[in-house]
Amino acid sequence: MVNPLKSIFDSNEKQLKKAQKIVEQVNALEPEFEKLSYAQMRERLDAIRAELAELSKAVPEESRLSLKRIEREKGLPEYEVAIQQKLWEVMPEVFAFIREAYKRETGKRHYDVQILAGAILAQGQKLTELKTGEGKTMTFNLPTFLYALVGRGTHLVTVNEYLVKRDAEYTGHVAEKLGITVGVVAPGGGSYKYIDNEMVKTLKGEDAYKEALQQGKPELSGMHGLNLAECTKRDAYNCDITVSVNSELGFDYLRDNMAWEVEKLVQRELYYCIVDEADSILIDEARTPLIISATPSQSDVEKYATFARVVKDLEEDKHYEIDYKARSALLTEDGIKEVEKIMGVENLWADYSSVHHLENALKAKALFLRDDHYLVRNGEVLIVDSFTGRVMEGRRYSEGLHQAIEAKEGVEVQQESKTFATITFQNFFRLYKVLCGGSGTIMTEGEEFFRIYSLESVAIPTNKPVIREDKNDLIFANQDVKFRALVKEVQEHHQTGRPILIGTASIEKSEIVSGLLDDAGIPHAVLNAKYHEQEARIVSKAGEKGAVTVATNMAGRGTDIPLGEGVVELGGLVVLGGERHEARRIDNQLRGRSGRQGDPGYTRFFVALDDTIMKVMGGDFVAKFAGRIMDEDMPIELGLITRQIEAAQKRVESLNFDSRKSLVEYDDVMNQHREVFYARRRRLMLITEKSLGKLWGENSKNANIAEVQGEAVVELKEMIREAVMRELENTVAIEFNGNKELAETESVNLVNQILDFGPDDLLAKSFGVKQSDFSKHILESVHEKTEPEVVEFLQQGITGALDEKINTFGDKEIPVVAKVLILETMDNQWMQHLETMTDIRSGIGLQGYAQRDPLVEYKNVAFGEFDRMITRVDSSMARRVMKINRVQRREEPKPIELEVNADQIQDILTGDREMTPQPAKNELDKMAAAMQSRINKRELEVARAGSEGKGRTVKKVEKEPGRNDPCPCGSGLKYKKCGMINSPAHRARE
Numbered sequence: 001m002v003n004p005l006k007s008i009f010d011s012n013e014k015q016l017k018k019a020q021k022i023v024e025q026v027n028a029l030e031p032e033f034e035k036l037s038y039a040q041m042r043e044r045l046d047a048i049r050a051e052l053a054e055l056s057k058a059v060p061e062e063s064r065l066s067l068k069r070i071e072r073e074k075g076l077p078e079y080e081v082a083i084q085q086k087l088w089e090v091m092p093e094v095f096a097f098i099r100e101a102y103k104r105e106t107g108k109r110h111y112d113v114q115i116l117a118g119a120i121l122a123q124g125q126k127l128t129e130l131k132t133g134e135g136k137t138m139t140f141n142l143p144t145f146l147y148a149l150v151g152r153g154t155h156l157v158t159v160n161e162y163l164v165k166r167d168a169e170y171t172g173h174v175a176e177k178l179g180i181t182v183g184v185v186a187p188g189g190g191s192y193k194y195i196d197n198e199m200v201k202t203l204k205g206e207d208a209y210k211e212a213l214q215q216g217k218p219e220l221s222g223m224h225g226l227n228l229a230e231c232t233k234r235d236a237y238n239c240d241i242t243v244s245v246n247s248e249l250g251f252d253y254l255r256d257n258m259a260w261e262v263e264k265l266v267q268r269e270l271y272y273c274i275v276d277e278a279d280s281i282l283i284d285e286a287r288t289p290l291i292i293s294a295t296p297s298q299s300d301v302e303k304y305a306t307f308a309r310v311v312k313d314l315e316e317d318k319h320y321e322i323d324y325k326a327r328s329a330l331l332t333e334d335g336i337k338e339v340e341k342i343m344g345v346e347n348l349w350a351d352y353s354s355v356h357h358l359e360n361a362l363k364a365k366a367l368f369l370r371d372d373h374y375l376v377r378n379g380e381v382l383i384v385d386s387f388t389g390r391v392m393e394g395r396r397y398s399e400g401l402h403q404a405i406e407a408k409e410g411v412e413v414q415q416e417s418k419t420f421a422t423i424t425f426q427n428f429f430r431l432y433k434v435l436c437g438g439s440g441t442i443m444t445e446g447e448e449f450f451r452i453y454s455l456e457s458v459a460i461p462t463n464k465p466v467i468r469e470d471k472n473d474l475i476f477a478n479q480d481v482k483f484r485a486l487v488k489e490v491q492e493h494h495q496t497g498r499p500i501l502i503g504t505a506s507i508e509k510s511e512i513v514s515g516l517l518d519d520a521g522i523p524h525a526v527l528n529a530k531y532h533e534q535e536a537r538i539v540s541k542a543g544e545k546g547a548v549t550v551a552t553n554m555a556g557r558g559t560d561i562p563l564g565e566g567v568v569e570l571g572g573l574v575v576l577g578g579e580r581h582e583a584r585r586i587d588n589q590l591r592g593r594s595g596r597q598g599d600p601g602y603t604r605f606f607v608a609l610d611d612t613i614m615k616v617m618g619g620d621f622v623a624k625f626a627g628r629i630m631d632e633d634m635p636i637e638l639g640l641i642t643r644q645i646e647a648a649q650k651r652v653e654s655l656n657f658d659s660r661k662s663l664v665e666y667d668d669v670m671n672q673h674r675e676v677f678y679a680r681r682r683r684l685m686l687i688t689e690k691s692l693g694k695l696w697g698e699n700s701k702n703a704n705i706a707e708v709q710g711e712a713v714v715e716l717k718e719m720i721r722e723a724v725m726r727e728l729e730n731t732v733a734i735e736f737n738g739n740k741e742l743a744e745t746e747s748v749n750l751v752n753q754i755l756d757f758g759p760d761d762l763l764a765k766s767f768g769v770k771q772s773d774f775s776k777h778i779l780e781s782v783h784e785k786t787e788p789e790v791v792e793f794l795q796q797g798i799t800g801a802l803d804e805k806i807n808t809f810g811d812k813e814i815p816v817v818a819k820v821l822i823l824e825t826m827d828n829q830w831m832q833h834l835e836t837m838t839d840i841r842s843g844i845g846l847q848g849y850a851q852r853d854p855l856v857e858y859k860n861v862a863f864g865e866f867d868r869m870i871t872r873v874d875s876s877m878a879r880r881v882m883k884i885n886r887v888q889r890r891e892e893p894k895p896i897e898l899e900v901n902a903d904q905i906q907d908i909l910t911g912d913r914e915m916t917p918q919p920a921k922n923e924l925d926k927m928a929a930a931m932q933s934r935i936n937k938r939e940l941e942v943a944r945a946g947s948e949g950k951g952r953t954v955k956k957v958e959k960e961p962g963r964n965d966p967c968p969c970g971s972g973l974k975y976k977k978c979g980m981i982n983s984p985a986h987r988a989r990e
Helices: 004-010 012-033 038-056 078-106 112-122 136-148 161-178 197-204 206-214 233-238 246-256 278-282 301-311 333-343 352-366 401-409 425-429 443-453 479-496 507-519 529-540 584-591 612-616 619-627 639-691 705-736 744-755 760-767 771-782 787-809 814-850 854-881 926-948 984-989
Strands: 126-129 154-158 182-185 191-194 228-230 241-245 272-276 290-294 320-323 328-331 374-377 380-383 418-423 434-439 456-459 474-476 500-504 525-527 548-552 573-577 601-608
Touching (some): 012 112, 038 078, 038 161, 078 136, 112 136, 112 434, 136 161, 136 241, 136 272, 136 434, 154 161, 154 246, 161 182, 182 233, 182 246, 197 228, 246 290, 246 418, 272 278, 278 425, 278 434, 301 401, 320 352, 328 333, 328 352, 380 401, 418 425, 418 639, 425 639, 443 456, 443 584, 474 479, 479 500, 479 507, 479 573, 500 507, 507 525, 507 548, 529 548, 584 601, 612 639, 639 705, 639 814, 705 744, 705 814, 705 854, 744 787, 760 771, 760 787, 771 787, 814 854
Parallel strands (some): 126 434, 154 241, 154 272, 272 434, 500 548, 500 573, 525 548, 573 601
Antiparallel strands (some): 182 191, 290 418, 320 328
16 A cells, blocks of 8 residues: 555655746746836736636635635645636746846845745645745745735735734835735734835835835845835735734634624635745644633632642652653642641542642642743743744633743732634634645654645755755763853854854753853853844844854744855854754754855754753663763763654654644534534624625625615524524424423423513413413413424414514614624624533543543534534524513713723734724614624623733633532543542543
8 A cells, every 4th residue: 555645755856847847937938028127017917817816706705705624635626726727827927027026126036946946835735845044035925926916815924023024025025016915914913014115205204215215125134114004904914915923814813703793804715825934833833722712700810829839849759740741740649648738628629629720830830930931021921932932922821820820920810711712723724725835844744744734745955055064963961061061162163253053942041051151251142032022133143253142942033144254264154052852843943044055054962861852751761871881071972872862852743743633633623613603603794794784895896785785684584583483493392302292291391481482471462362361371272282283383473473573673773683692692602612612622531541532522522512502592592582672762872992002902802903883873772772882892892802812721610510429521430530630530631
């Protein structure tokens, strides 16, 4: 049997040969295109746009909503294939235009290998490995400009705000000449458009205009936002090309699916996406789901501080043990006794909510280290990305862990939050019809890219041969000796004037190295998450003669390190690694900082036997072995230990892959729920908007608004009737429970259920009886009748009552009522469903002890929960519709205004969109205005959720079963055995 992965990797040469034909065609067009004016280029590009627009008419409206995952392994639909074929046909022309524009505007010409990579990326569903320094920005612009001509939106994704603005502005200088617009969606809600120098003069004044002219030809390092102007987020997304960070795209997707009005939608179709630093975004970030949440009114904040004090003096090994592989800390028997003594309780497990706080406090103390896993800045705990060393602004650990760390550090404990919406990066990026990207380190993760994203990986040859000198690792007995030796080597190279870049795995290690360099009298710059605002400036100077830079992992990634004058003659940039990372590609990225574009260079890693990678994977064995053959102060270059390190890295990579794969498998279940729910919610929201006379996009062109509005109102009324009838049928079916007739008890229950459908007087009137006789009438009427007969009888009366209620509101008011009924009900039930599924997910692993597959059990339970959630939506809406009463308006409510600014409210749910609802119209009474006010109030509450909009905390269930009750997770164990942190089952779950 042929291994599909092997076939993919073996196809690398085949992919290059196919793309090489495009390179040859582009080169052949170059002499001719050098003679063309920009006007002639734009004329031809406009013609290509028109052809692609015609093909795009075949794309169904449902597909443009981008609510369903694209199954790339099954191929694209015919209408998408036709567009792809057209793009391949015009690719040589378009690439030749882009190359020529770059030559004129920047003085730079695309290398053949860049054209080669661009052709591969333009095919879609491909990732390219371009070595560091090969010019990914220029390369990515080739397919980005090409797909911009389709007119369905092109997203260029990168890793931080600085790169977003820099790349967008640089790209805009060329794109504008070809008639292509560029927008920016920055983290935190800022949005911009590229403007030419004339618009700079108009919008920013004469001084800014003169500064723009003085810049000359654009350089990446010279981009400071001068040619970017603020705009609405929707305008930024409506540009041909939109540059953003991955998280903001995901959050905007979630916000759009929480919107109550068409005006609040900002994104258009998720069509083409090219991901810069794809390994960082699609792999490293993939373990963190995007979550939009809000703070509930009550939270048990004091317990966090209490348990932080309880665990403060506990000792490792004596009171607790650490499992590095599982990233957990477990109390020993002595630890349990000590905690019970401190707390003054006889049984620690009597209150499970306290156990939850204790568990988090212990984790915060033992596993999460300051300046390694997080920083404390301005009274806030900020998570540090273990891969890049950057602060992950706005991110919070989930399930109370972040609050436990805050209590440990003595800063203000922020309240736990309730989830509004969530999605993983894997499932978000799988919504794009065409996905591609690149990085300097793709091939080592090729299997994961294929299995998770169905993306092929292709290695692109370098423009010039790599002549960098990569030395063998030096291995030391411990970290103290290692760092002293590293500084000694820095001194040796520093004396020659060669620039030196030192890479460390954490902020703590970077500061240790910095301190040793200070002691040695070596001037240097420190680049880590504490100083990320300055990283581009620091990195850009790291190649100057005599420069010494200490960097955390790949801080400054995406910024070039140009060599200063005379550095090439000295031997190029020296890169020294302070330790091996858990992923080989991070080490390769650090090496790749040196020896770009054929320059000389030198790299070496320094490894200690007590480094983290050795602790996690077999360090004790290596330490015992090496201790017999090496002096503590003498380094060795031993192939056996080097291979052990590489094997450890592979094992950690495999564990991380399994972790992400498991996350995807479970989130795929939730993704099915999300697709169905969001599609239904969007459809209902759009119907209510049409019924209010609000049209958008293609719907608004040449439309008879009154006619469309009238049809939508009819559809809305029918939808309400159907929901009420479904609820009635379900109610009757539950009471009959498969029997031929109703027993006396069930008959009484049914009467009570019918009474809950609406006001007694309205129902009695519809059934043609007095209110006092209504219950008796229903009871007698259903006696000895079959289920279909009962349903038919009740439908007649309920339908009459419903029609009267709908007519009471009228066509102008019913859309407002319906919007509140539908969207508020759906949103509340969805939030409850997310919380329920989180609880189920947290305990489902224990199914393994019952010899059941946890994933299969999760799918089964999830299906039932989702079905019940949808039923609850219909039930709640049906039972509320006839209970709403008209109230005569006495005064119009004041419009609610929300001012969004970064300092006070991080508008995570509405971005830069201002909410200023219109006053109620004169023909509406107070009920309609009140309904609209509820909409505004709901959106205001959602907007306030922005203070923890990127948070990951999920509210815990407060009511717990008794100790001897069956555990609700379904394991079959008693709760005291299943849910306690000292039980074997709980250890396995951790």
